Structure formats: structure tokens, C-alpha cells
Amino acid sequence: MTAQIVDRESATSERKWRRRSLWSLVLLIPLSLAIESYDSVKALLGDSDLFPRRVAWGESARFGGSDWKLTDLRGAFGMSNLPPDSVPVLADFKVKIGDPDLQNRWLGCKVMLIDKDGRRWSPTSIVSLKATDNVQTCISAIFSGAKSGDTLNLRETFLVPKEATKSVRPAVGLASERPHFLLFQLEKD
Amino acid sequence: MLENAGSRLKAWLAAGIGTVAAIAVAGVMGAFGARQEPLPVLVPAGRIETAQWLLRPLKAYSAEGENLYGVPLKPGAKALVLELEMTNRTAKSTKDYFDVLQANLAMVNPTKPFIVLTRDSTLSPELHPGMPERMAYIWQLPDGTAPPASLELTVIRKTYKQRDNLYGLPGWFNPAPVGTLTLPVGSGPGSADIQP
Amino acid sequence: MMRKLANIVLLLVAVSLCYGLQLSKPHHGDLIGPIPARGKLGDTVVGRGFEIRAEKVEFARKLKADRFGDSKVLTTGGIWAVVTVEFAARAQSTTVAVASWRGPTGLTYDQTERLSFTDGLLPVAIDPGLPKKARLIFELRPDEASDAVVLVSEKLMSALDSQAEIWLGPVAIGPDGLPPGTVDTLDMTQPI
Numbered sequence: 184m185t186a187q188i189v190d191r192e193s194a195t196s197e198r199k200w201r202r203r204s205l206w207s208l209v210l211l212i213p214l215s216l217a218i219e220s221y222d223s224v225k226a227l228l229g230d231s232d233l234f235p236r237r238v239a240w241g242e243s244a245r246f247g248g249s250d251w252k253l254t255d256l257r258g259a260f261g262m263s264n265l266p267p268d269s270v271p272v273l274a275d276f277k278v279k280i281g282d283p284d285l286q287n288r289w290l291g292c293k294v295m296l297i298d299k300d301g302r303r304w305s306p307t308s309i310v311s312l313k314a315t316d317n318v319q320t321c322i323s324a325i326f327s328g329a330k331s332g333d334t335l336n337l338r339e340t341f342l343v344p345k346e347a348t349k350s351v352r353p354a355v356g357l358a359s360e361r362p363h364f365l366l367f368q369l370e371k372d
Numbered sequence: 373m374l375e376n377a378g379s380r381l382k383a384w385l386a387a388g389i390g391t392v393a394a395i396a397v398a399g400v401m402g403a404f405g406a407r408q409e410p411l412p413v414l415v416p417a418g419r420i421e422t423a424q425w426l427l428r429p430l431k432a433y434s435a436e437g438e439n440l441y442g443v444p445l446k447p448g449a450k451a452l453v454l455e456l457e458m459t460n461r462t463a464k465s466t467k468d469y470f471d472v473l474q475a476n477l478a479m480v481n482p483t484k485p486f487i488v489l490t491r492d493s494t495l496s497p498e499l500h501p502g503m504p505e506r507m508a509y510i511w512q513l514p515d516g517t518a519p520p521a522s523l524e525l526t527v528i529r530k531t532y533k534q535r536d537n538l539y540g541l542p543g544w545f546n547p548a549p550v551g552t553l554t555l556p557v558g559s560g561p562g563s564a565d566i567q568p
Numbered sequence: 569m570m571r572k573l574a575n576i577v578l579l580l581v582a583v584s585l586c587y588g589l590q591l592s593k594p595h596h597g598d599l600i601g602p603i604p605a606r607g608k609l610g611d612t613v614v615g616r617g618f619e620i621r622a623e624k625v626e627f628a629r630k631l632k633a634d635r636f637g638d639s640k641v642l643t644t645g646g647i648w649a650v651v652t653v654e655f656a657a658r659a660q661s662t663t664v665a666v667a668s669w670r671g672p673t674g675l676t677y678d679q680t681e682r683l684s685f686t687d688g689l690l691p692v693a694i695d696p697g698l699p700k701k702a703r704l705i706f707e708l709r710p711d712e713a714s715d716a717v718v719l720v721s722e723k724l725m726s727a728l729d730s731q732a733e734i735w736l737g738p739v740a741i742g743p744d745g746l747p748p749g750t751v752d753t754l755d756m757t758q759p760i
Contacts, residue, residue, distance in 0.1 A: 266698055269698050269753075295661075301659065302659055302696040302697070303659065303660035303661065304660070304661050304695050305661035305695075307695065328657065336610070343698075344695075344696075344698070428644040460623060462575060464675075464676045465668070465676065465678035489682070491643060491644075492640070494682045497680075498680075498681055500646075500707055501676070501709075502675065502707060503644075503707070503708075535595060535596075535597060538583050539597065539599040540595050541597045542597075
């Protein structure tokens with residue numbers, strides 16, 4: 184008689200725990216997946232320019248501890264010795280240095296052009312246009328020893344097909360800010 | 373109580389004997405492994421096979437550093453040169469020939485010869501499967517040392533592994549000596565090739 | 569009795585099943601290897617980051633090239649094979665750096681390192697919308713010339729990335745052991 188009761192009680196408690204265990208899987212499986220993939224996701228996000236932060240024409244944006252402003256984007260037409268239907272494009276930035284630790288904050292600096300279809304152009308080495316002395320590239324600026332409050336002039340040169348020149352917009356990515364990047368708008372936007 | 377003590381003693385004894393046996397076996401095997409087989413002496417006129425390479429020594433000589441296959445030696449430095457024909461026996465282009473020959477010379481850094489394709493003085497290019505090429509190993513001698521009368525070399529082979537333990541990719545590992553080789557050192561690049 | 573026998577049979581089945589699974593498991597190297605994008609001479613082969621079209625294959629006994637401003641003739645123990653290709657980047661600018669020639673017996677010849685100074689050799693930087701020609705130059709045994717596949721990828725360890733595999737088709741071998749179209753000297757100083 185008593186044994187039967189104990190049996191029945193243990194059976195119900197067993198069923199109860201079985202149900203609890205099953206339900207806890209609903210929580211535990213996604214949790215373990217998240218923990219497992221945390222490092223990979225972090226590496227992926229820290230390595231790619233995924234989310235644009237739009238900057239209106241004439242405005243500057245805080246990025247990597249400094250204030251970035253697009254001053255000019257223009258094509259250099261009429262050059263010889265270039266592939267057919269290609270145009271060199273120059274992007275000029277003015278950057279007011281805030282945090283002078285550029286070697287950390289600007290690490291992995293990547294300036295690019297992005298067109299309306301999302302195609303991305305990196306700076307080219309085919310075209311080298313004469314520049315005045317105080318113009319630097321993003322990478323050379325990292326080692327320039329610029330101090331807080333200085334203003335740097337940066338210029339990058341790209342080679343873009345003629346059909347894309349209308350829709351390209353300059354963008355800047357830094358390792359310290361990834362996955363976000365700056366996407367500069369033009370006056371006509 | 374007594375029974376208990378007895379079984380404990382038995383357990384200790386078994387463990388002790390096991391340990392002693394293991395140490396003895398390991399010691400004996402270690403002793404076998406440590407016995408140095410003398411390296412075979414290779415004939416310079418023959419063809420020498422390592423797993424990756426087929427080597428045919430051609431000549432060894434000492435030379436002044438001027439215009440020696442375009443190698444960047446210190447001006448005025450003397451160099452010891454070994455010319456040989458190398459054939460890549462593997463299925464892929466490779467430049468895994470930096471460890472193949474080790475010069476047993478006290479005065480030169482034995483690991484760092486310049487290795488040149490004599491055809492057009494390309495510094496350490498990849499060699500391609502089944503295509504014999506004449507190569508020159510060039511050891512720079514320290515200032516003021518006279519070149520030796522003979523050049524003693526150790527030939528090293530590696531073993532192919534289908535999958536390495538780190539990436540699971542094929543590769544060549546575990547360098548081990550094949551034998552030693554002694555060549556007379558002539559003076560100047562004009563000396564004749566060794567004929568098989 | 570029957571029950572015991574059934575258990576043993578079940579155990580054997582389980583063992584053989586596990587062994588089969590172990591045998592057929594792909595190795596790490598296969599799992600993370602390059603992903604082939606196949607085509608033949610004249611096709612546009614589309615990979616993840618780049619497109620390539622092989623235009624022509626030429627064979628030569630010697631190459632003429634510029635080396636530090638001097639014109640130089642490069643000889644070889646085999647023959648030179650020069651594949652003229654056109655590259656295009658897809659979604660973003662990239663660099664194509666690695667090419668090799670896989671002969672009919674599986675011997676793999678990497679792009680030569682004896683011409684690294686000449687224009688038009690890999691590595692080549694490519695941009696979206698701007699097709700660019702290049703030369704892939706190999707030194708190989710003449711008996712590896714026919715039915716070859718040219719392998720092109722962006723990086724040396726192109727793990728989980730596309731590798732273009734372009735089949736070049738049969739090449740007749742003449743009585744002198746060389747392909748009939750083999751020229752004496754190809755001039756690499758000419759623009760592509």
C-alpha cells in the first residue's frame with residue numbers, strides 16, 4: 184500500500200523533472216550556440232565594414248577619435264595611359280585630430296568608394312598624381328605623429344569605370360570602429 | 373584485518389613491479405635509439421636521392437665574391453661554391469631545398485648559403501617537378517679564412533606526411549640525415565665537373 | 569538464446585556502421601580546401617571575388633624579357649607556357665596572386681619566379697568594372713602540356729575561397745617532343 188504511493192509519487196516527480204529538462208533545452212541549446220560562436224562573430228564584425236553611418240555634405244563626423252570631413256570628390260579626366268572607359272577619382276578629406284593615438288585608433292584604415300550597387304573600389308597604384316607636400320594618405324597619416332588639434336589633409340586616388348562615376352560615394356573604415364563605417368554624402372544628395 | 377593488509381601489500385607489489393618493468397623497457401628502447409649508427413658515406417660521382425630531390429654533385433670550388441652568380445656577397449669576400457644538378461622528385465613546384473645540404477665547416481654559418489639558379493642567376497627560385505636544374509650553393513667565408521681543401525656535407529631528407537597534425541594538409545617533415553659527402557675544393561669556377 | 573544472438577548481430581551492425589562513418593568522414597583539409605569554379609579555354613569562369621577568361625595559350629623555347637632595363641633572353645630546361653587571361657573584380661577591388669599549371673599526370677607547376685619584374689605578371693590588382701589582362705607564365709616539361717588545367721586563386725592558402733580551374737584542352741605533341749605551335753622566342757616586353 185505505502186510502496187504503491189511512493190511509486191506513484193516518484194513517477195510524477197520524475198515526469199515533472201523530465202518536462203523541466205526538456206524545456207530547459209529550449210534555453211540551453213541557443214545559449215551554448217551563442218557562447219560557441221561568440222569569438223567568430225566578434226572577429227567577423229571587427230573585420231568587415233558592414234553598417235554605414237551617413238555623413239551629410241559639409242558636415243564632419245567623429246570617427247576613431249577624430250573629426251572627419253569630406254572636402255572634395257572629383258574625377259581627373261583626360262589622362263593618358265589608362266584602361267579604356269576608366270576615370271581616376273580623387274577623394275579629399277580634412278581630419279581634425281582628437282585622440283592622437285592614431286597607431287591604435289586608425290589601425291586598419293581603409294578608404295574606399297562605394298557605388299549604388301554596393302561595389303567597392305580600393306585606392307589604386309596605377310595613377311599617381313602630383314600632390315602638394317601637406318597631403319597624406321590614411322596609412323601615412325598614422326605615422327605622421329600628428330598631435331591633438333592638428334588638421335590633416337588626406338587624399339586617396341581611385342580608378343573607377345566611367346559608368347560608375349555618377350554614383351560613387353567615399354567611405355572610411357577603421358578597425359577600432361568596425362563593423363560601422365562612415366559613408367559620405369555629396370552636395371547633390 | 374590481516375586479510376586486508378595482505379591484499380594491500382599485493383596491490384603495492386603489483387604496482388611496483390609494473391612500474392619497474394615499464395621503466396626497464398623504456399630504458400632499453402632508449403638505449404637502442406641513442407646508439408649512433410655512423411652515417412653512410414655517399415659517393416660524389418653517384419646520384420644521391422632524398423625523398424624530395426635527386427642530387428648530382430658537379431663541382432666545389434672557392435672563389436672571390438666578384439660577380440658570383442649575382443649573389444650579394446660582401447665586397448672582397450671569399451666564398452665556397454658547390455654546384456650541383458637538382459631534380460624535384462615531388463609532384464609540386466617547391467623551394468624546400470634550404471636544409472638539403474649542410475656544410476660541416478666550423479667557420480661558416482652552416483645554415484645560410486645563398487642558393488642560385490645558375491641558368492640566369494635567380495636567387496632561390498622554385499624548382500619544378502621532373503626538370504633538372506643546375507644550382508649553386510654559395511657559402512660566404514669570414515674575412516681572413518683560407519678555403520678548406522675539401523668540403524664535407526651532410527645530406528638531409530624529409531618524410532612525407534599525408535596530413536600534418538595542425539592543419540590536416542600534406543607536407544614534408546622530420547629532417548633526418550641520409551649520409552655524408554666529401555668533395556675536393558678546386559680553385560676558381562673553371563674546374564671541371566665530376567663525371568659519373 | 570535468440571535474443572542474445574539478436575543483440576550480437578545488432579552490435580556488429582553498429583560497429584560496422586560506426587567504422588563506415590569514420591572511413592567516409594571528410595578530412596579537415598578537404599573541408600576547408602579551395603572551392604573550384606570550372607571552365608575551359610575561352611569561358612568566363614566566375615569565382616567569389618574575381619572573374620577570369622583565358623584567351624590563348626602559347627608555347628616557346630625562350631622568353632624575351634626586360635630585367636632592370638636590360639633585355640634578356642630566358643632559357644628553360646623544358647618549355648615556356650604563356651597563358652593570356654583577362655581578369656575582372658566582382659563586388660570589390662582585390663588582388664589575384666597565385667596561378668599554377670596542373671598537367672595530365674597531376675604534376676603541378678607554379679607560376680615562374682624568374683620573371684617577377686615584368687609587367688603583366690601576377691599578382692595583379694583588379695577593380696570592379698575594369699577588366700584587366702595579365703599573363704600567367706609557367707616553365708614545364710613538354711609532356712605536361714596537353715590536357716592541362718590552370719588553377720588561379722587570390723591567395724596561396726585559398727581556404728574556403730574560390731579557385732578557378734580552366735581546362736586548356738588537348739595539345740598535339742610533334743615528333744620533336746614539343747607542341748607544334750612552339751615558337752623559338754616569345755617577347756614579353758610587348759604589351760598584352
